[in-house]
Amino acid sequence: MPRIESVDLNLLAPLNALLEERHVSRAADRLHMSQPSMSRALQRLRATLGDELLVRGPGGYQLTPRAERIAAELQLALPRLEHVFTGEQFDPAAAARSFRLAGTDYTVSVLSGALLAQVFAQSPGSTVLFSRWHHTVFADAEHGMVDLLVHGGTAPPPLRSQALFEEGYACLVASNHPLARSKARSKAVSLADYLDCAHVVVDVTDGRQGHVDRSLEALGRPRRAAVTVPYHTAAAAAVPGTPLVATLPRSFAIQHAAPGTTTVIPAPQEIGPMTYAMSWHPRLDDDQAQRWLRELIATTVRTG
Known part of the structure; x- marks a missing residue:
């Protein structure tokens, strides 16, 4: 029996x-071939398959039993092969795709409500799986374990990235904290006063809080981590009744402030804003479902 690599696939049509x-x-006319060319193709097929395929009968050509079986197989196989070589179409309304995303609890909170509303409105059969952020998450995306990352900062190659939004930082402190009492809420705390405090740090990667700690370390002025927690929500929860300072994305700090219990003040100007992006592996560039999701995320953030 001939192996597929030894078969001329031009004979398939x-x-x-x-x-x-x-x-x-009629077969020649259908494929816009000359009759001699089709006759030669038939001879080659007979030699390749070891079967006459078409034999003359009283009413014209008839299929051999082997040809009947091949014809039935081709009815199933050819539509699948055509799908392989034609552009894939993605219909959200009819799809049942599973989208795997990863981000910190902050980026998930920014996206989840508005994004999920759009996903389920447009593609009710699809599912969205959010996984936690961890120190090997970029490698997970490279190895196909997660489809899309939503994060602050930049992704390493070979991942591609698209900027989504920019967010500044604020400090969440207890209402009786010295920073809350001594500073006007509209005025950023000085770096010196900020560094004199005890801090609750969100462990984004390797015990550091990404942009915040990189900015301070670049100045040669690292902060003291009195408490390290895995989530932004845990940092906010640690503040009431303590001397701790939680440095959080501004909108997140405002959302988690409790009037009379905690206060939001602008973070030192030296920390600056963070650009948030979504990143994916280049193999997903042309995947129609993934492109739909990326466009949906970009639109959700832009109009949110």
Whole structure:
């Protein structure tokens, strides 16, 4: 039996036409071939498959039993092969895709409500799986374990990134904290006063809080981590009744402030804002479902 690599796949279309038309001339016309060319194709097919395929009968050509079985196989196989070589179409309304995203609890909180509303409105059969952020998450995306990352900062190659939004930082402190009492809420705390405090740090990667700690370390002025927690929500929860300072994305700090219990003040100007992005592996560039999701996320953030 011939192996697939030894078979001339250019014979596949003539084979299908011959078995469906059961006539050399009609098969040739169907494929815009000359009759001699189709006759030669039939001879090659007979040699390759070891079967006559078409035999003359009282009413014209008839299929051999082997040809009947091949014709039935081609009815199933050819539509699948055509799908392989034609552009894939994604219909959200009819799809049942599973989208795997990863981000910190902050980026999930920014996206989840508005994004999920749009996903389920447009593609009710699809599912969204959010996984936690951890120190090997970029490698997970590279190895195909997660489809899309939503994060602050930049992603390493070979991942591609698209900027989504920019967010400044604020400090969440207890209402009786010295920073809350001594500073006007509209005025950023000085770096010196900030560094004199005890801090609750969100462990984004390797015990550091990404942009915040990189900015301070670049100045040679690292802060003291009195408490380290895995989530932004845990940092906010640690503040009431303590001397701790939680440095959080501004909108997140405002959302988690409790009037009379905690206060939000602008973070030192030296920390600056953070650009948030979504990142993915280049193999997903042209995946229609993934492109739909990326466009949906960009639109959700832009209009949110």
